[in-house]
Amino acid sequence: MKAAIIGYGKMGREIEQILKERGHETALIIDTDNAAELDAAHLTETDVAIEFTTPQTAYDNIRTCLEAGTAVVSGTTGWTGRLPELQALCRERGGAMFYASNYCLGVNLLFRLNRELAAMIERLHATYDVRIKEIHHTQKKDAPSGTAITLAEGVIGNLTTKRTWVNYAPGIECAANRTEDPAAAAPEQLVISSVREGTVPGTHTVSYESEDDVLELRHTIKNRRTLALGAVVAAEFLCGRKGVFGMEDLMQ
Incomplete structure (x- = not known):
């Protein structure tokens, strides 16, 4: 080739x-x-x-x-x-x-697991709020990451309580769908928090939280x-x- x-x-x-x-x-x-x-x-x-x-x-x-x-x-x-x-x-x-x-193969497995989990929660009519956090190196200028957006779309496509996503990205100028106060997000909005620090290749966490428990999916890339x-x-x-x-x- x-x-x-x-x-x-x-x-x-x-x-x-x-x-x-x-x-x-x-x-x-x-x-x-x-x-x-x-x-x-x-x-x-x-x-x-x-x-x-x-x-x-x-x-x-x-x-x-x-x-x-x-x-x-x-x-x-x-x-x-x-x-x-x-x-x-x-x-x-x-x-x-x-x-x-x-x-990354592991991230794509995460995409699939996340979609399945959101669909299972929908079928059970369980009450979970969902949030996503992504951490990347300081040279990554866009926010949220494409991976975080794909994860958000996986939730929105399978869980009717979430319809759109917003991005909380303090200090990142070119953040899309920005919100300055994640606590003020509407219930149907999925908050993606973006952090830029050090040389981190990429960590993504999807948190499903109810009044009684927290369930998290997390993937960390070790290197490029x-x-x-x-x-x-x-x-x-x-x-x-x-x-x-x-x-x-x-x-x-």
């Missing part, structure tokens, strides 16, 4: 190393200093592009790949309001696209390697396929 790496920060370097370990070739590396080289001519020699950049650049990067006929795997978060546009373009062009908010490995495995899966895919497809 010949891969293009779009975004050559810490994740990009981890991806490069894993590609090498798994016998693949890094045919193209795109970063801020050569962003203009992300075009059809340079993508010609690649089978798949793996994109981890910024919320401001992800849409254009992925669109360029799809328009060039290059399969693309993306893990950039904080921009996915426009994801359906690119999924539609992918289908229109007969291309291949894989998107996930988190490529698990994310990079998942992205490379997704790229291997995507090669030769057409359509729009995600981790649910990979884990079947």
Whole structure:
């Protein structure tokens, strides 16, 4: 497999190393200093592009790949309001696209467990409030994390007492759906608390609390390697396929 790496920060370097370990070739590396080289001519020699950049650049990067006929795997978060546009373009062009908010296998197991737990609580008509807390390193600028949003959507899709989410993110300027006072959130709002500290790769906790007990689901990533490995495995899966895919497809 010949891969293009779009975004050559810490994740990009981890991806490069894993590609090498798994016998693949890094045919193209795109970063801020050569962003203009992300075009059809340079993508010609690649089978798949793996994109981890910024919320401001992800849409254009992925669109360029799809328009060039290059399969693309993306893990950039904080921009996915426009994801359906690119999924539609992918289908229109007969291309291949894989998107996930988190490529860690354990996190995707957490997604599934969280959905099942919310559905079980709904069936039992049990009275639990739900809150989510996510902690990431200080270099992560968007909030809440894509993983936290996916967890919130898993609750909202299965528990009728929660209809929307709001984000409590003190000190994070670009927080979406911000609330300044989580205690003032309406009962139907699920509060996501975002914390940025140190070099934490990512910790997510979903808390279900009643008057009598607390039930928590928690996942902690030890290092970025698990994310990079998942992205490379997704790229291997995507090669030769057409359509729009995600981790649910990979884990079947």
